[in-house]
Structure formats: C-alpha cells, structure tokens
Amino acid sequence: MRIIFSLLISIQSVVAVADSTNPPALTPFKDLSTNMLFGTEVDPEALANDQPYADLLAKNYNIVVPENDLKFENTETSHGHFDFEHADRIVNFAMAHHMVVRGHVLVYQWQSEWLRNNYVDQYDHAPAGKFAAKDVKAILDHHIETVMGRYKGKIKYWDVVNEVVCDPVGTNKVDRSSLDTILQHSFWYRAFKILKEHGDVSEDFVSYAFRKAHSVDPDCKLILNDYGIEGYYGWQEKSLAARALVKMLLDQGVPISGVGFQMHQSYGNDPSVGDHLDKNIQAYKAMGLEVQVTECDIQIKLPVVSGKPDKVYGEPTPTDLKNQAETYYNLVKTCRESGNVSAFLTWGFTDKYSWIPWKYPGCGCALPFDKNYQPKPAAYAIEKALRGESISDN
Numbered sequence: 004m005r006i007i008f009s010l011l012i013s014i015q016s017v018v019a020v021a022d023s024t025n026p027p028a029l030t031p032f033k034d035l036s037t038n039m040l041f042g043t044e045v046d047p048e049a050l051a052n053d054q055p056y057a058d059l060l061a062k063n064y065n066i067v068v069p070e071n072d073l074k075f076e077n078t079e080t081s082h083g084h085f086d087f088e089h090a091d092r093i094v095n096f097a098m099a100h101h102m103v104v105r106g107h108v109l110v111y112q113w114q115s116e117w118l119r120n121n122y123v124d125q126y127d128h129a130p131a132g133k134f135a136a137k138d139v140k141a142i143l144d145h146h147i148e149t150v151m152g153r154y155k156g157k158i159k160y161w162d163v164v165n166e167v168v169c170d171p172v173g174t175n176k177v178d179r180s181s182l183d184t185i186l187q188h189s190f191w192y193r194a195f196k197i198l199k200e201h202g203d204v205s206e207d208f209v210s211y212a213f214r215k216a217h218s219v220d221p222d223c224k225l226i227l228n229d230y231g232i233e234g235y236y237g238w239q240e241k242s243l244a245a246r247a248l249v250k251m252l253l254d255q256g257v258p259i260s261g262v263g264f265q266m267h268q269s270y271g272n273d274p275s276v277g278d279h280l281d282k283n284i285q286a287y288k289a290m291g292l293e294v295q296v297t298e299c300d301i302q303i304k305l306p307v308v309s310g311k312p313d314k315v316y317g318e319p320t321p322t323d324l325k326n327q328a329e330t331y332y333n334l335v336k337t338c339r340e341s342g343n344v345s346a347f348l349t350w351g352f353t354d355k356y357s358w359i360p361w362k363y364p365g366c367g368c369a370l371p372f373d374k375n376y377q378p379k380p381a382a383y384a385i386e387k388a389l390r391g392e393s394i395s396d397n
C-alpha cells in the first residue's frame with residue numbers, strides 16, 4: 004500500500020512538473036488563418052544564429068516582413084551602393100518555407116539618414132556631398148528600380164510609403180483640405196514640391212512613388228502604411244486624414260492596393276473596442292482597398308523591482324497578460340471577421356527580440372511568445388480568434 008501511495012505521489016509530481024514546463028499544445032497560426040495570412044516581422048541575426056527562433060517562425064507563420072533590412076539606408080547604404088545580404092537571407096528563408104513576403108519600405112523619412120541629413124532645399128546644383136531636389140528624384144527612381152527590381156515576383160506586397168500622414172498636435176485637428184496639409188513635410192515632400200514648381204513632376208512624392216513602384220513591378224500590391232490610423236477616427240482623428248489622402252490618391256488614378264495599419268498598442272488602447280476598427284476596415288473596402296495589420300504589438304508597463312543603480316524591471320502580472328491576451332483576441336477576431344484584412348502581422352513574435360524595451364524603457368513583453376519561446380496567454384487568445392471560438396471556450 005505504501006509503495007502504491009508513493010508511486011501515486013511521484014506520478015503526480017511528474018505531471019505537475021510536466022504541466023509547468025510543457026504548456027498546452029498550440030495549433031500553428033498558419034494552419035488556422037484561412038482567410039487572412041498570419042505573420043511577423045523578422046530579425047535576420049536571430050534567423051541566422053538562433054535555431055529555436057527559426058523553427059518557431061517556420062512553424063507558425065505564412066507571411067513575413069524584414070524588420071529593418073529593406074529600409075532605405077539598409078539597402079542603399081550610401082549613394083548608389085546597395086547591400087542585400089540581410090534582406091536576401093529573410094526572403095530566401097521565406098521562399099524555402101513557402102511564405103509570402105511584405106517589403107517595408109521604399110519611401111520613409113527615417114532610416115534614410117545619408118540622404119535626409121544631406122538634403123538641401125534647392126532645385127539643383129547642390130554643394131559637394133549634398134543633394135538637391137533633382138538629385139532626390141534620381142535617387143528615388145534608381146532606388147525603387149534596384150530594390151523592387153531585385154525582388155520582383157518574390158515580394159507580393161510593398162509598403163511604398165510609411166508614416167506620411169501628419170501627426171495631430173495637441174488638440175488641433177489635422178487639416179484635411181489638401182495634400183499639403185495632410186502630408187508630413189519630410190525631405191521627400193519638400194523636394195517634390197520644388198520639382199513640381201519647376202514642372203519636373205506633376206504630383207506629390209506619394210503619388211509619384213506609387214506610380215514608379217507600379218511601373219517596376221505591376222503585379223505587386225502597393226500599400227500605404229501608417230500608425231495611429233487603426234480606428235475609424237484614429238489617434239486624434241488622424242484616420243480621417245488618412246482616408247482623405249487615400250481618396251485623393253484614388254481620384255488621381257494612383258495604383259494603390261491597400262492600407263497598412265501598424266497597430267502598435269498598449270492594452271488600454273483597443274481600437275476594436277473603443278474606436279470602430281471594423282467600420283474603418285469597411286470604409287477602405289468600400290474604396291476597393293484591402294487592409295493589412297502590419298506591425299501589431301501590445302506593450303505592457305513592467306513593475307520596477309530595483310531602482311539603483313539602474314532600474315531593473317520585473318515580469319508582467321497575470322492580470323497584465325490576461326488583458327493583453329484579450330486585446331490580441333479582439334483585434335484578430337475583428338480583422339478575421341471583416342473579410343477585408345488580407346494579412347495580420349505582429350512586430351516580432353518573441354519578447355526576446357523587440358524594439359519596445361529599447362524605445363520605451365520599462366515597457367515590453369508585447370508579443371505572443373515569451374523570451375523562452377513559450378506561448379503566452381496572448382498566443383492562445385490568437386489561436387481562439389483564428390478558430391472563431393469565444394475567448395472563454397475551453
């Protein structure tokens with residue numbers, strides 16, 4: 004009897020250990036996302052050096068986007084010099100695993116530093132080492148031809164422009180009366196304004212870039228990507244400006260296929276609950292455009308466990324993780340049920356690699372898998388949303 008009792012105890016302990024170390028099985032997201040690709044941003048260093056990272060990526064996802072490696076200054080490292088090592092690594096991995104690839108991004112005012120820092124607001128004849136408006140157009144043409152041309156037939160969606168809509172300031176609303184007031188006055192904007200005044204181009208830089216991209220790869224779907232435009236009204240009504248911009252582009256016959264909602268959120272902000280995400284998706288559908296969620300993450304504010312000499316942050320609470328899971332669930336469910344979201348991507352998939360702690364110290368744990376690649380409540384919530392189940396179903 005004593006032997007049987009101790010045997011039972013030891014079986015129970017094994018089960019207990021197994022429960023804590025082996026979380027319940029998770030069906031790969033890609034097997035569940037039938038009407039919507041499900042994907043993530045990819046870090047090429049992790050892909051090359053961290054096998055569990057590559058394995059989890061291949062298992063769960065059917066669309067990927069390089070985090071930084073297709074951006075302007077990472078492909079064109081200096082004027083006319085290109086480097087595709089990291090981007091190729093990700094694209095080749097994706098091709099080998101039958102994944103769709105998004106390109107991010109052709110025209111972005113940031114991470115274009117050698118050009119942005121040396122641009123001068125004049126038509127031509129820039130001083131040595133500087134670039135005038137005419138140079139900017141030649142550089143843009145060559146850049147799009149080279150980068151898009153290289154991946155023609157391999158990259159299905161390109162973010163042609165990223166973050167071009169003005170941020171509302173304070174309580175002022177964005178003026179939506181013209182492209183001049185809707186668009187951020189980046190160096191791209193200013194250069195093309197000068198070119199237009201000289202009759203070199205007939206349109207703004209956004210329209211020009213879309214037409215150029217379409218001429219290089221007519222089969223590629225061309226996306227306008229931005230933040231704060233997820234809800235119907237968006238961040239201080241920025242969404243109204245984004246829709247006004249897209250309508251103007253369509254009226255001008257610009258070849259735009261869709262709009263990317265970045266979807267960087269904290270769990271207090273849920274546009275599917277607070278701001279009619281679905282209505283916004285349907286508004287773009289009515290314009291004939293598809294929507295993609297391109298960079299979703301839901302950051303958590305972490306507790307401080309030590310203040311000296313440097314702040315050390317602890318783990319998220321179970322409540323934080325539950326709230327985060329609910330937000331992921333709501334977003335994925337809304338997008339899946341809308342029938343007009345062609346892809347849903349998170350900005351990374353493991354808390355081991357994420358831009359959040361670098362940018363917002365004290366925040367993090369924004370992704371569905373933890374630093375040890377274990378699924379968090381958010382991962383199970385995504386699974387349920389993709390299955391069409393209630394979040395409370397067992």
Ligand code: G3I
Binds near residue numbers: 070071113165265359
């Ligand atoms: O990790 C290093 C750190 O070790 C080093 O001390 C520090 C020095 O600056 O750099 C850190 O790397 C930074 C990296 O983010 C960390 O993730 C890079 O400098 C920084 O350039 C890089 O920023 C990237 C950011 O775009 C630049 O704008 C992020 O990787 C990338 O995730 C982020 O992506 C953007 C999308 O393109 C557009 N939407 C918003 C999104 C998040 O900002």
